[in-house]
């Protein structure tokens with residue numbers, strides 16, 4: 001799916017994020033599995049990640065992120081009429097994380113549902129919220145992306161354990177006077193889905209019970225996929241919107257692996273200093289990755305009025321997606 005924004009300007013008017021307190025360093029990981037800080041840094045650029053406390057579930061880390069986004073937008077929870085939570089690790093399959101969050105926030109008018117699109121979930125959810133607002137069905141949407149991937153990792157599998165971390169981010173979407181979203185591209189390839197899977201997590205019976213409930217990944221295949229789609233999806237949305245790559249001020253790729261991200265900036269021809277990188281501190285936080293990176297860019301002063309922001313995600317499904325946005329200063333900032 002690809003398209004240019006057609007209707008009234010719609011933008012992000014509030015942004016918030018939250019990560020668990022517990023920091024897990026590479027050195028500490030090397031006491032759990034056979035690995036080293038040197039290997040992990042060289043292959044992934046990840047130095048440390050956050051890990052949720054045993055009693056923390058997705059809604060516990062999503063709630064502070066959502067509250068921060070609402071506060072920045074100056075929006076009361078009761079004025080949210082759409083709440084989408086992109087995650088592959090809800091507290092449980094149902095009640096959904098979004099219904100729980102709408103209740104905890106105090107958003108009784110909100111349509112609320114979870115969205116499952118792997119690490120691309122946040123970008124998919126942005127597109128859905130944009131579409132609902134553009135169609136006049138929603139006035140104010142809260143889009144949350146977050147995951148506690150540490151719960152679905154095999155802690156004896158060094159090839160996946162080192163990559164992921166826990167975190168959440170949230171944004172408020174509303175109509176604005178100017179700027180906002182310019183266009184989107186979304187895609188999926190179920191044929192490649194087997195390369196990144198969570199067997200035993202649904203209605204498909206798995207005979208090998210030991211495989212149940214943990215992320216399975218063919219790292220090399222996912223690497224090839226990720227390097228390809230980060231570039232193709234970004235090019236597609238830029239072309240669709242008639243925007244040159246040189247006009248991108250802030251590039252926010254999914255924070256999976258610094259090598260994948262470096263490959264993308266080189267191929268796209270985006271100066272590296274325009275790319276937001278925080279994978280070193282958080283690892284791959286799945287649906288939390290792009291909003292956490294946006295929050296970092298905002299905190300270091302790179303996201304200012306009028307900046308052209310390109311976000312591209314990719315992940316399980318396999319899925320990918322890009323959104324192009326002319327940044328508007330959050331209302332209450």
Ligand code: ACO
Pocket residue numbers: 034035036039040043044118119158159162163196217218219220222223226254256257284286314315316
């Ligand atoms: N520490 C030390 N050695 C390791 C580790 C580790 N943590 N993991 C694997 N190795 C070993 C392997 O066993 C292998 O040893 P061998 O040659 O003796 O067999 C060697 O290192 C090389 O293994 P590769 O898998 O070929 O290493 P590669 O360079 O491909 O790096 C990695 C592995 C980092 C997983 C890489 O493939 C990658 O980043 N893939 C993409 C993963 C990803 O981003 N997934 C999520 C994206 S989508 C989403 O976000 C959901």
